[in-house]
Amino acid sequence: MKTWLLLALITLSEATIGVFVKLTDDRIPVQTLTFYAFVVATVFLMLAMPRATKEPLKLPWGNWKDTVLVGALVAAQSGFFNYAMTLVPIANAVIFWSVAPFFTFIFSWFFLGEKARKSYILIFIVALTGIVIAKPLQEGYMVGNMVALGVGAIYAAMVTYMRHEGKTETGNDIAWSLLVAALIMSPSVIFVGVGDIDGTIHYQSLGLSLPVILWAAGLGLISIGFAYFGITIVLRSINANVYSLIDIIVSPAAATFFGFLIFNEVPAPSMLYGGALLLGAGAWLTREMYRNNPDRTAPAKH
16 A cells, blocks of 8 residues: 555656746756756755665666766756756646657667567557647647657667666666766756746745745655655565556646646647547557566656
């Protein structure tokens, strides 16, 4: 029961990414915002992970290449995903990101030799139909939608690499990978600025003003730090593919709901119908890949 409750909290925490990005109201450049979030998440994980795993936080000298590469992919994935959130409604970003399982299959088939089933053809047809209906090239949102699609490919590359190396997120190395991601994003402070970190935003509905940096900290602590921390615990009890199957359905739906509840973002009917097909096809493909390779693992998206 505790495992499934934690799984629910994880998917909800991942769904808050767009919320925290948009709450900053562009007061902090998105690249710098991502850097701040990585710093907060790294500090949190370095304090919390040793207690969760009962393992000391040691430098991964024998695994430093994997740690650096995963960190670079995490930096690219989060950086572009957060950027997409500044361009399109939350629903658009999370739904178009959901092409990730299809890129994962393509990369796994090409690089890992994973076999395809006949059912995959139907799944791909359903997914392509969903993408066409969702209209990724619609005027005003084309760039953000295409960036979100690209983020799905980056995530799939990370999944494929970690499968190849037999890696999971149940150890302490992910904390070091996030440190690498923070270092990669750190030049943004110089090139695009530190942002309005001392500023506040007044919320009339709440009757108070809150500091902008609070949302940057929330992005790092809740959306990234807690999510990875929770996954560390959950993956010790359930198969990673089961987690991915649940996450690919629940997290986009929750993120879309948050976008509507907090920002009054109402997805277009084409986005809802196309997104439903795309999410369903992604969940179907994830399930089929799990049935083909039940011992494979898949990391989370951040």
